[in-house]
Amino acid sequence: MGNDKLDFTIDTLGPCTIASPIKLSTIPGDMTARYVSDDSYVINQVNVFDTSKPIVLDSSNLMQKAGPREKIYFDPTHAKAGICTCGGLCPGLNDVIRAIVRCLNTRYGVKTVKGYRFGYHGFFAEEGYEPIELDRYLIDEIHKIGGTYLGTSRGGGQRVEEIVDCLERDGINMLFIIGGDGTQRGSYDIACEVEKRGLKCAVVGVPKTVDNDLMFIDRSFGFETAVQRAKEAVAAVHMEAASQINGIGLVKLMGREAGFIATEAALASHETNFCLIPEVPFEMEGDKGFLACLERRLAKRGHAVIVVSEGAGQDLLTSTGATDASGNKKLADIGVFLKTEIEKYFKAKNIEINLKYIDPSYQVRASVTTAADSIYCERLGNNAVHAAMAGKTKCVIGLVHDKFVHLPIKAVTAHRNAVDPTGSLWRDALDATGQPTLMINDIEKAKAKMAKAVAEAQKKPSEQK
Structure with missing residues (x-):
């Protein structure tokens, strides 16, 4: 990765002042599921090869933990959400869509969820792909089939102003974008345009790459x-x-x-x-x-x-x-x-x-997902909703050291991950093949x-x- 300076700081739309409708515990040891605070982190560099150097505890090494917050940014009774899937197909797309819609509907009480069809092309009025009004009943069975219920396509992410025009027109407060590194670079540009216009719309990604080549995360869904x-x-x-x-x-x-x-x-x-x-x-x-x-x-x-x-x-x-x-x-x-x-x-x-x-x-x-991938997709989708409701933006949800975290889009799309020819995974593959x-x-x-x-x-x- 060269000499790039890492920064895992997560952008937010503003202070969270609204009590979450999800009732969890704030008391340690009471045997009840708990909220996650903004000062809970996962350390990126846990493999210490030089014990003479201290572990760095700042934004270059600390990743904010994902999960439901006690206070949220958006009032669920007024919030409107959008979802789109972009790029090639990947096992688990429907599982993620289902998880996002169900969490919005049943956990937060968000009633309006629009599914934008065929990737970024669904935002362009002249293409004629009207969004689908999603609810938990409509999508309840989609995890049992492959592909994506919303359809997908490549390209279109560079038409940022038109996409944000659509979000503004539809009154969308949070946009969930499921796609690979190219898609997520587009989502970052969308978030920047949202910010430029002074709009209050959280842009949260769920990174999708069946090749498993995204930086930092343990694995991508569908892999x-x-x-x-x-x-x-x-x-x-x-x-x-x-x-x-x-x-x-x-x-x-x-x-x-x-x-x-x-x-x-x-x-x-x-x-x-x-x-x-x-x-x-x-x-x-x-x-x-x-x-x-x-x-x-x-x-x-x-x-x-x-x-x-x-x-x-x-x-x-x-x-x-x-x-x-x-x-x-x-x-x-x-x-x-x-x-x-x-x-x-x-x-x-x-x-x-x-x-x-x-x-x-x-x-x-x-393909339809394996059980482990289906569980993973469910948890990714839920954590994406928790992030957006708390006003997190310009971020994706990832699994790092077996913990769900918020990751800045710029960090995960700066480089691609690859098999290390000198590392243990490839060494074990050589042993297996002979x-x-x-x-x-x-x-x-x-x-x-x-x-x-x-x-x-x-x-x-x-x-x-």
């Missing part, structure tokens, strides 16, 4: 479900590979700049022999290259399973330089490339193989490529090539 579904795909392709002469199973998983899904799927499956991720470069040719390693694996065991992140090996492919509506670079297809190169390599050697290729990405993204530490012929070249890959993954999204 655990994605790993579970990926594990099922790996199990299926392993059965195919193990049942064939020189069977090869190839699974391409999500992971544009970060290989967390592939890495954890490899660990969870116990059947992956090669895990290829964006943070660890590899070569195809040469004695230490991937193809030669794959040939040796087949000769030894008669089958092999390969898991690859969609963003892996992009230096081996020709980039179009194009971007999508969200500004993300369009990746070349590493799955098809590997399939073609593997088949070509073994055909030239006159070695029979049976290769099965699976890309379950859209099945994974549209693959070589590096599949590159020149070690010095490998070090340089790895450093470049990690630096690229951790850059600010706006700086990425």
Whole structure:
């Protein structure tokens, strides 16, 4: 992250003077659930490697705990809320929507909740997507299906003035935005425009990235479900590979700049022999290259399973330089490339193989959540409502060291998280797969490529090539 100065200070709309309708305890030890105070924090840097240095206890290291406050900013009888979901699909979107609406309705008594359809495009009148009036009865069953009840889209977040015009027109006091880093950067701009106009509207995000590449948080919602579904795909392709002469199973998983899904799927499956991720470069040719390693694996065991992140090996492919509506670079297809190169390599050697290729990405993204993810989404949604009712703004809700906290949008979107090739997670993945530490012929070249890959993954999204 370079020399960036961290600041976890949370912006607020003003002092909280209204008694919360949620009746909890203020007395320690009375066996009753308690409110959370604004001076309750979680320490960011808990791993102390240099005991000669004291733990810093200021805004650069203290994250404000999330939860219901005794005093709130908004009068629930007059508050109006809006919700939108943006970007690609992810398991748990409906669970979060449901949690937000139910908490607003049943815990705080907020009656007006508008669901803006198809992401930021739902704020533009000329597109004709009228908002949905949401209540706890309408959304009570939506957690049982995948996708998003409100619909989603990419782009539109740059039209900040028009979005705030809509919020002002609809009298929205709090806006909940569920989306990834690009979406949340847009939500920050929206909050700034709200502030510029002197409006009292809290903007609170629930960060969504199935790749699990947001900074600071333990995990993003939907990630655990994605790993579970990926594990099922790996199990299926392993059965195919193990049942064939020189069977090869190839699974391409999500992971544009970060290989967390592939890495954890490899660990969870116990059947992956090669895990290829964006943070660890590899070569195809040469004695230490991937193809030669794959040939040796087949000769030894008669089958092999390969898991690859969609963003892996992009230096081996020709980039179009194009971007999508969200500004993300369009990746070349590493799955098809590997399939073609593997088949070509073994055909030239006159070695029979049976290769099965699976890309379950859209099945994974549209999945219903696992139990653990559903619980996580429920708690994220509830804490987002508690934050907004207390006038917190320009923030997202995250889980840090197993505690829910408020995080400034600017902090979580400044950089992306990535698998550390020198860290314990990747080390354990190497143990699980048995693959070589590096599949590159020149070690010095490998070090340089790895450093470049990690630096690229951790850059600010706006700086990425």
